[in-house]
Structure formats: structure tokens, C-alpha cells
Amino acid sequence: MIADQLELHVSTVSRVLHGTSGESGRAAGPATVERIRRLADELGYRPNPHATGLRTRRSxxxxxxxxxxxxxxxxxxxxxxxxxxxxxxxxxxxxxxxxxxxxxxxxxxxxxxxxxxxxxxxxxxxxxxxxxxxxxxxxxxxxxxxxxxxxxxxxxDDHLGGRMVGEHLLALGHRDVAVVAGEPYASTGIDRTAGFVAAYASAGIEIPAPRVVASGFDAPGGRAAAEQLLACGPPPSAIFAVNDFAAIGVLGALRDRGLRAGTDISVAGFNDTPLAAELPVPLTTVRSPxxxxxxxxxxxxxxxxxxxxxxxxxxxxxxxxxxxxxxxxxx
Amino acid sequence: MIADQLELHVSTVSRVLHGTSGESGRAAGPATVERIRRLADELGYRPNPHATGLRTRRSxxxxxxxxxxxxxxxxxxxxxxxxxxxxxxxxxxxxxxxxxxxxxxxxxxxxxxxxxxxxxxxxxxxxxxxxxxxxxxxxxxxxxxxxxxxxxxxxxDDHLGGRMVGEHLLALGHRDVAVVAGEPYASTGIDRTAGFVAAYASAGIEIPAPRVVASGFDAPGGRAAAEQLLACGPPPSAIFAVNDFAAIGVLGALRDRGLRAGTDISVAGFNDTPLAAELPVPLTTVRSPxxxxxxxxxxxxxxxxxxxxxxxxxxxxxxxxxxxxxxxxxx
DNA sequence: CTGAAAGCGCTTACAG
DNA sequence: CTGAAAGCGCTTACAG
The missing domain is CATH 3.40.50.2300 (Response regulator)
Structure with missing residues (x-):
């Protein structure tokens, strides 16, 4: 360490520069402490983290x-x-x-x-x-x-977030709804879906299994899931996608079929990604911190x-x- | 190092486990090398990077x-x-x-x-x-x-990219164009703008200074710049935003004024961000690697x-x- | 209040 | 072919 050019032992310098300082100041005499501190930041001294890590076993x-x-x-x-x-x-x-x-x-x-x-x-x-x-x-x-x-x-709190979306759609009168549920291995999608389903269950409505479809978390994933949902039978009146990217994909699928988001079919996402508000039809979503x-x-x-x-x-x-x-x- | 439980000196082990091995194999006898290698990956041995870093001065x-x-x-x-x-x-x-x-x-x-x-x-x-x-x-x-x-x-090659957009818009017959130019301290925005302006210059068209406006690189930045551009006088027939996010902001500003992107005013971006193709009006842009x-x-x-x-x-x-x-x- | 020693886990010439 | 030593830059009890 360069700082012992002021004729002090490394250990003294180390003691001073170390956290011990905040303590009762028994690292060195006040004058010494001062000299060391001065030289240290004059030189822009930074302890070598490899040495410190090696010695302390903390990195x-x-x-x-x-x-x-x-x-x-x-x-x-x-x-x-x-x-x-x-x-x-x-x-x-x-x-x-x-x-x-x-x-x-x-x-x-x-x-x-x-x-x-x-x-x-x-x-x-x-x-x-x-x-x-x-x-x-x-x-x-x-x-x-x-x-x-x-x-x-x-x-x-993804379960709560999903529930909020469910309650919102219920309040708007949607009874036939679907979920673009994300990857089955991620708790985010699982919990958001569960919360949403729970909200409907509380209102006495059971969402049928085919109305809940797994998906990638990106726009193509959401689009594919929506296409599957719209492929046969009467479409749901609202779709909850468990994240905003998937929701954007849903929006794309709707547009391709000439359906207007909001007007024809309601769509909600999750996360309140910066783009959600900028979309041509601004997206209802759940802000997560x-x-x-x-x-x-x-x-x-x-x-x-x-x-x-x-x-x-x-x-x-x-x-x-x-x-x-x-x-x-x-x- | 734990590997010297097979009664070898650390230095031998170090030599073997080190890159020298690929060389002419003069690190140790073949049998020894074998034993060391075996034990090492049995134990999942990984050299401590702090020690190595301290010794070699490379991290x-x-x-x-x-x-x-x-x-x-x-x-x-x-x-x-x-x-x-x-x-x-x-x-x-x-x-x-x-x-x-x-x-x-x-x-x-x-x-x-x-x-x-x-x-x-x-x-x-x-x-x-x-x-x-x-x-x-x-x-x-x-x-x-x-x-x-x-x-x-x-x-x-941002200059080339900007030029490509310029030539494309020229080929479409756009003569009154504007640039949402990004932050003035970033070479990306500077070069893309310069390339675009150069393309027009080659065609004998000088883009007037007020048609080039600095902006943030995000959607709000693009929106603000577009609003400034549309605030007074006749609007340009095409706008080049130096990145896709800014272009999305431009799209938002157009929508707010009841203008249709592509139909009323052409808009191009830069980067070919994944969302560019998913937008309600898919975005012309420049793919950068x-x-x-x-x-x-x-x-x-x-x-x-x-x-x-x-x-x-x-x-x-x-x-x-x-x-x-x-x-x-x-x- | 300060110094001296030991040691963290490696690598690198250098012996033998 | 393998061992022994030195040293990278720190920290931490331990002396004095």
C-alpha cells in the first residue's frame, strides 16, 4: 500500500482507513489519523478488493x-x-x-x-x-x-392484482371472460390468474378451463394465445393478459380480426409498462412497483x-x- | 487448496489446472495430471478469483x-x-x-x-x-x-442508416420532411440526422433548420418534439425520428391531432425494436444489429x-x- | 498508540 | 517431473 510512504506500518494505515474509525477512534493518534486520511484521498487510494476479499472472505x-x-x-x-x-x-x-x-x-x-x-x-x-x-x-x-x-x-402481490382486474371487469358487467395466463412455471402468471379467477368465483362465476390459456410473456405469445381464444365459438367480452406485452399481442390479434379493443372486446394487462399509456388504445393495467x-x-x-x-x-x-x-x- | 489432499504440492496442482496444460504437457507426469484433474472436478474445484486476481493482477x-x-x-x-x-x-x-x-x-x-x-x-x-x-x-x-x-x-453505421431513410422518403416523393433528432450529445442521433440530411442534400433539397428538432430518446420526448413541429405552419409530409421510441411518441402526437400515420403523414423510426412491427400502424424503421x-x-x-x-x-x-x-x- | 507477524489462495520463476 | 519459496495487498488478533 502506497500510503506507508509516510513511514507508518500498513497495519496502522489499515486500521485507520477501516470502518473501525467510526468507533471510539482507537485506531491511531488523531494526528496520524489525519495524515493518513489526507494522503489516502489525495492519492485516490482504494483498497484492492481482491486482497480484501481473500483476507475477509467477503466479496x-x-x-x-x-x-x-x-x-x-x-x-x-x-x-x-x-x-x-x-x-x-x-x-x-x-x-x-x-x-x-x-x-x-x-x-x-x-x-x-x-x-x-x-x-x-x-x-x-x-x-x-x-x-x-x-x-x-x-x-x-x-x-x-x-x-x-x-x-x-x-x-x-400478484394475487391481489389479478383480483383487482377481476373486480374491475365484473363491475363493468363482463361475465364471459378469458385469461392469457403466461408461462405455467412462473408464479407471476399463476398468482395473477388465480386472483382473477378467485374474484369471479366470489361473484359466483366459474371461468371454464378453455378460457384460461397459457402463453409466452411477450407480444407474439399473447397474440398466439388470443388467436387460440378467438378461433372457435363466441369470443369472450373481455380478456385479461397477465402482462402488458402479452396484452399488446392480444391487441394485435384483435386488430387483425377487425375487432376494436375497448369497444368490442375489453383488454387488460399487468405491470403498467411505460408503453401501456402510449398505445393507440391506452391499456388498462395494474401498476406494480x-x-x-x-x-x-x-x-x-x-x-x-x-x-x-x-x-x-x-x-x-x-x-x-x-x-x-x-x-x-x-x- | 483442497486438492493437495492427494499429497502433492499446491504448485504442482496449480500448474496442472492452469492453462499450461494445452501446451506440451510438461506440467506433471501423466498419471499425476490425471489424478489431479479427477479430484478437481469431483470436488467441483474453482480457483478463488480473489487470490488469482491478487497474484496475476488480472481480474x-x-x-x-x-x-x-x-x-x-x-x-x-x-x-x-x-x-x-x-x-x-x-x-x-x-x-x-x-x-x-x-x-x-x-x-x-x-x-x-x-x-x-x-x-x-x-x-x-x-x-x-x-x-x-x-x-x-x-x-x-x-x-x-x-x-x-x-x-x-x-x-x-448510423450515417448510412439515416441516409437510407432519406432515400426511401425521397423515393416516395416526400420533399417537405422533418427530423426528430434525439439528444445533441449522442452520436447516434447526430449521425442519423446527418445521413438523412445528406440524402436530401444529394437530391438538391435543403432541410430548413426549424425542421430538425432535438428530443429525448423516449416516447414522451418524441411526442414533445412532434408537437413542436406541428404547432405552427403547414406540417411536413414525413417525419424521421432517430429512434423507435421517439417515433412512437410521434405517432401518439399525430393521433391526438387526428392525423393518420402513413396515410396523412409518413413516420420512420430507427432500430427495429421488437414493438415496431406490432404497432397498430407498423413502423418503417432501420434494423441495427x-x-x-x-x-x-x-x-x-x-x-x-x-x-x-x-x-x-x-x-x-x-x-x-x-x-x-x-x-x-x-x- | 503503533508495530510485527501470520495468513487468506493462488502463480511463477527457480531448484533439484 | 515435482517441491519450496516468495509475494500479490490486505486484515486481524496480539504485543509492546
């Missing part, structure tokens, strides 16, 4: 796995993660796993090989098999966006790292009504 | 700065970066700088403090002042997406790290014509 690094950052929902969650991590002096590795179990596994190994202190998974499968293995490895981790089993997680999910995920992880108890959190969503949903046609 | 880490990952263009470039980096055995730190010079600076410091081997900037200002400071620090780096001065960069920009950026950086000469690259874009551009009204 202040966390690994983050997401399905894909090109999904704005995950990108915004990551912004929250990054922000909070920086606040805790942590750096993050993010990586895209494309919801592929093989990539999830290999990326986890890669990240672990880097000796991260903990991990954040944004790509949890509801069947938590792989995550059970990770638990067995003893690395602290939390889930964001999607939950699984009773692993520590920070998510939007994406950045906040990321931030709290980091907070939860830091608690875990300190050995504290960690409670999962469900953050409250908010219904945003726009022109894509309208009263059901009389009949 | 195999690269820092990546982007304006925001929630911009899908950058997210896709980052996917390419990540992919290529993994192929080279490098891990990446990405961070959002929101195009804010203060954040660019502090994040660069943070990343440098982590002892990265090199950096990739996706948020270069055309005035390369800050980057000159980074050069002075001696860290190898490359630019992606945006270029600056003659620093090594991998970008789309985003993942490829990321991949090549990493390749370029690795060349720099090996001390080789590095040539900037301009990747070829492709015009994608859709319904949002149509022949100019006669007159």
Missing part, C-alpha cells in the same frame, strides 16, 4: 439472475437492485438466463465461482427444485418478481447476510383504468 | 456503463456483451448512468476500484471530455452504440487487452419498410 458482490433484461419489467427491477446495492456498498453481476434451466444452472455456477456473498433470482421456477439445490450449497439468496415455495422473496421490488430484494438479502430473520414481502399493486376496458355490451 | 472482469438497461436497445447490446464476455471467460459489471455525467464519473470510479481489466461505455458523449480523463487513467476501453472522436468503438454491436465490442476490447491494434467498426444497418411510410400526397 461485497452479489449475483443477479433474470430471464432477460430486454424485458423492461426485469430491467426496472434491476435498476432498483443496482441502486440499493450501491447504497450498501455492494456490486452486482447480472446475467440473462432466458428462463432456460441449463443456463440458470451454469450461470449460477459461474457467479458462485466468483465468490459472491449472495444471490438474487428473478427467474425462479414455481417448482423450486433447482433453488433447493442452491439452498443446499449454503449461499444466501432471495427471489424477486417471482416467488417459489416459502423461499424468501419480494414480489408484487418494479424498482421497489428490486430495492427491497436487496434489503432482504442484506438482512440475510447479517444472519437476521427474513420475511418475504408482497408489495401492493394499483389498478390503472384506461380506454381498453369498457362496459360489457348489453345482453 | 477477468469488465465494467459496462449504459444510459439505461430499461431501453431495450441497450438491453440487447448488453445481451451481446454478456454472451461474448462469457465466451472469453470474462464477467461483467453493468450499471445504469442515466446519461448523467456525475453518475458516469462515480460509477466509473466504483468499477475501477473493483480492478476491472477494461471497460465498455455505451453512454459516450460526443464531446469526449470525460473519456479523455479515462484514457489518461490508462484503462483500456471501447465504446459501443455511440462513438466519440476517434476512440475505438463499435456502432451501427444490436446484439452484434455488443459482441464485437467485447471482441474489440479483448484485442485491446492483448495489446493488439484495434480498429473501430461500423456495422451495416438495413431498412425495413412497413405501413407507416407511404407515397407523399400529390402536390
Amino acid at each position: 461485497n458482490l452479489i449475483g443477479v439472475l433474470v430471464p432477460r433484461l430486454s424485458d423492461i419489467v426485469l430491467a426496472l427491477i434491476y435498476e432498483g437492485i443496482e441502486e440499493a446495492a450501491a447504497g450498501h456498498g455492494l456490486s452486482t453481476f447480472v446475467t440473462n438466463t432466458h428462463d432456460d434451466p441449463g443456463i440458470q444452472r451454469s450461470r449460477t455456477e459461474m457467479v458462485l465461482a466468483r465468490r459472491v456473498d449472495g444471490m438474487i433470482f428473478g427467474d425462479a421456477y414455481a417448482d423450486a427444485r433447482f433453488l433447493a439445490e442452491v439452498t443446499a450449497r449454503g449461499v444466501p439468496f432471495v427471489l424477486v418478481s417471482r416467488r417459489a415455495g416459502d423461499l424468501p422473496s419480494v414480489t408484487c 418494479m424498482r421497489e421490488v428490486g430495492r427491497r430484494g436487496v434489503d432482504l438479502l442484506t438482512r440475510l447476510l447479517r444472519g437476521e430473520q427474513a420475511e418475504s414481502e408482497r408489495l401492493r399493486p394499483e389498478l390503472v383504468v384506461r380506454a381498453s376496458t369498457a362496459p360489457a355490451p348489453p345482453g | 477477468n472482469l469488465i465494467g459496462v456503463l449504459v444510459p439505461r438497461l430499461s431501453d431495450i436497445v441497450l438491453a440487447l447490446i448488453y445481451e451481446g456483451i454478456e454472451e461474448a464476455a462469457a465466451g472469453h471467460g470474462l464477467s461483467t459489471f453493468v450499471t445504469n448512468t442515466h446519461d448523467d455525467p456525475g453518475i458516469q464519473r462515480s460509477r466509473t470510479e466504483m468499477v475501477l476500484a473493483r480492478r476491472v481489466d477494461g471497460m465498455i461505455f455505451g453512454d459516450a458523449y460526443a464531446d469526449a471530455r470525460f473519456l479523455a480523463e479515462v484514457t489518461a487513467r490508462g484503462v483500456p476501453f471501447v465504446l459501443v452504440s455511440r462513438r466519440a472522436g476517434d476512440l475505438p468503438s463499435v456502432t451501427c 444490436m446484439r452484434e454491436v455488443g459482441r464485437r465490442g467485447v471482441d474489440l476490447l479483448t484485442r485491446l487487452l492483448r495489446g493488439e491494434q484495434a480498429e473501430s467498426e461500423r456495422l451495416r444497418p438495413e431498412l425495413v419498410v412497413r405501413a407507416s411510410t407511404a407515397p407523399a400526397p400529390p402536390g
Whole structure:
């Protein structure tokens, strides 16, 4: 370390520059402390994290796995993660796993090989098999966006969000509705669908199984699902897509058939993605606190790292009504 | 290292597990090599990167700065970066700088403090002042997406892309056109605008200054710019927005005024973002090879790290014509 | 109040 | 073909 050019032992310098300083100041004499501090930031001294990591066995690094950052929902969650991590002096590795179990596994190994202190998974499968293995490895981790089993997680209260959409459509008089339900392995789609179905059940309406169709989380996925829904029999009067991209796909499918969203068939999405309000027919959706999910995920992880108890959190969503949903046609 | 439980010296093990192996196999006797290899992957041994980094002064880490990952263009470039980096055995730190010079600076410091081997900037200002400071620090780096001065960069050939749009609109007979030009500090907007203007100049048409308006790179930015353009005087018959998000904003502004995109006013964007084709009026745009920009950026950086000469690259874009551009009204 | 030592897990010449 | 030593830059008890 260059700072011992002022003829002090490295250990003294280390003690001073270390966190101990906030304590009762027994790191060194006040004059010495002052000299060291001065020289340190004059030189822009930064401790070598490799040395520190080697010695302390803490890297202040966390690994983050997401399905894909090109999904704005995950990108915004990551912004929250990054922000909070920086606040805790942590750096993050993010990586895209494309919801592929093989990539999830290999990326986890890669990240672990880097000796991260903990991990954040944004790509949890509801069947938590792989995550059970990770638990067995003893690395602290939390889930964001999607939950699984009773692993520590920070998510939007998706069940409640789905229920809100259900109640909204019920209030508009829609009785024959359908759900574009997302991937069957993601708790987001599962919970949003369940909440929606539960709202209808409370009103004494059972949504028939063929009215609930699995789908990709992107626009082509939503479009395909909608086409399946519209292919035979009378169309539903409203469609709930469990995310905004799928909803955009639904909108496309409707347009192709000459149906007007809102007017002919109501459509609702989920997440309140920035584009939702900009669409030609602005989209009714559920606002989920994406950045906040990321931030709290980091907070939860830091608690875990300190050995504290960690409670999962469900953050409250908010219904945003726009022109894509309208009263059901009389009949 | 646990692997010396087979009664060998660490140095032997290190030699075997190290890259030297591919060489003439003079790391150890064949039998020994075999035993070491076996035990190593039985135990899932991974060298501690802190120790390696401390010893070799190479971290195999690269820092990546982007304006925001929630911009899908950058997210896709980052996917390419990540992919290529993994192929080279490098891990990446990405961070959002929101195009804010203060954040660019502090994040660069943070990343440098982590002892990265090199950096990739996706948020270069055309005035390369800050980057000159980074050069002075001696860290190898490359630019992606945006270029600056003659620093090594991998970008789309934005000038050519702009020119392509210009020629397309000229061929459709548009003579009174406008540009929503993006932020003045980004080479993307500058070059695309310049290429477009050059195409018109070649046809003997000079685009008047008020027809070129700066804008944010997002939908609200595009909307605001379009409103300014439509506020007074006769509207142009076509608008070129230097990216798809801004183009979506333009579309919104047209809709608000009861103008139909394509029919009343032609609109073109840039990047061929996944949503461009899904819009109610599919968007004419320029496809830029985003993942490829990321991949090549990493390749370029690795060349720099090996001390080789590095040539900037301009990747070829492709015009994608859709319904949002149509022949100019006669007159 | 400050110094000296040990050690984190590697790699790299250098011996033998 | 393999071992032994030195050292990367820190931190952490432990002396004095």
C-alpha cells in the first residue's frame, strides 16, 4: 500500500482507513489519523478488493439472475437492485438466463465461482427444485418478481392484482371472460390468474378451463394465445393478459380480426409498462412497483447476510383504468 | 487448496489446472495430471478469483456503463456483451448512468476500484471530455452504440442508416420532411440526422433548420418534439425520428391531432425494436444489429487487452419498410 | 498508540 | 517431473 510512504506500518494505515474509525477512534493518534486520511484521498487510494476479499472472505458482490433484461419489467427491477446495492456498498453481476434451466444452472455456477456473498433470482421456477439445490450449497439468496415455495422473496402481490382486474371487469358487467395466463412455471402468471379467477368465483362465476390459456410473456405469445381464444365459438367480452406485452399481442390479434379493443372486446394487462399509456388504445393495467421490488430484494438479502430473520414481502399493486376496458355490451 | 489432499504440492496442482496444460504437457507426469484433474472436478474445484486476481493482477472482469438497461436497445447490446464476455471467460459489471455525467464519473470510479481489466461505455458523449480523463487513467476501453472522436468503438453505421431513410422518403416523393433528432450529445442521433440530411442534400433539397428538432430518446420526448413541429405552419409530409421510441411518441402526437400515420403523414423510426412491427400502424424503421454491436465490442476490447491494434467498426444497418411510410400526397 | 507477524489462495520463476 | 519459496495487498488478533 502506497500510503506507508509516510513511514507508518500498513497495519496502522489499515486500521485507520477501516470502518473501525467510526468507533471510539482507537485506531491511531488523531494526528496520524489525519495524515493518513489526507494522503489516502489525495492519492485516490482504494483498497484492492481482491486482497480484501481473500483476507475477509467477503466479496461485497452479489449475483443477479433474470430471464432477460430486454424485458423492461426485469430491467426496472434491476435498476432498483443496482441502486440499493450501491447504497450498501455492494456490486452486482447480472446475467440473462432466458428462463432456460441449463443456463440458470451454469450461470449460477459461474457467479458462485466468483465468490459472491449472495444471490438474487428473478427467474425462479414455481417448482423450486433447482433453488433447493442452491439452498443446499449454503449461499444466501432471495427471489424477486417471482416467488417459489416459502423461499424468501419480494414480489408484487400478484394475487391481489389479478383480483383487482377481476373486480374491475365484473363491475363493468363482463361475465364471459378469458385469461392469457403466461408461462405455467412462473408464479407471476399463476398468482395473477388465480386472483382473477378467485374474484369471479366470489361473484359466483366459474371461468371454464378453455378460457384460461397459457402463453409466452411477450407480444407474439399473447397474440398466439388470443388467436387460440378467438378461433372457435363466441369470443369472450373481455380478456385479461397477465402482462402488458402479452396484452399488446392480444391487441394485435384483435386488430387483425377487425375487432376494436375497448369497444368490442375489453383488454387488460399487468405491470403498467411505460408503453401501456402510449398505445393507440391506452391499456388498462395494474401498476406494480418494479424498482421497489428490486430495492427491497436487496434489503432482504442484506438482512440475510447479517444472519437476521427474513420475511418475504408482497408489495401492493394499483389498478390503472384506461380506454381498453369498457362496459360489457348489453345482453 | 483442497486438492493437495492427494499429497502433492499446491504448485504442482496449480500448474496442472492452469492453462499450461494445452501446451506440451510438461506440467506433471501423466498419471499425476490425471489424478489431479479427477479430484478437481469431483470436488467441483474453482480457483478463488480473489487470490488469482491478487497474484496475476488480472481480474477477468469488465465494467459496462449504459444510459439505461430499461431501453431495450441497450438491453440487447448488453445481451451481446454478456454472451461474448462469457465466451472469453470474462464477467461483467453493468450499471445504469442515466446519461448523467456525475453518475458516469462515480460509477466509473466504483468499477475501477473493483480492478476491472477494461471497460465498455455505451453512454459516450460526443464531446469526449470525460473519456479523455479515462484514457489518461490508462484503462483500456471501447465504446459501443455511440462513438466519440476517434476512440475505438463499435456502432451501427448510423450515417448510412439515416441516409437510407432519406432515400426511401425521397423515393416516395416526400420533399417537405422533418427530423426528430434525439439528444445533441449522442452520436447516434447526430449521425442519423446527418445521413438523412445528406440524402436530401444529394437530391438538391435543403432541410430548413426549424425542421430538425432535438428530443429525448423516449416516447414522451418524441411526442414533445412532434408537437413542436406541428404547432405552427403547414406540417411536413414525413417525419424521421432517430429512434423507435421517439417515433412512437410521434405517432401518439399525430393521433391526438387526428392525423393518420402513413396515410396523412409518413413516420420512420430507427432500430427495429421488437414493438415496431406490432404497432397498430407498423413502423418503417432501420434494423441495427444490436446484439452484434455488443459482441464485437467485447471482441474489440479483448484485442485491446492483448495489446493488439484495434480498429473501430461500423456495422451495416438495413431498412425495413412497413405501413407507416407511404407515397407523399400529390402536390 | 503503533508495530510485527501470520495468513487468506493462488502463480511463477527457480531448484533439484 | 515435482517441491519450496516468495509475494500479490490486505486484515486481524496480539504485543509492546
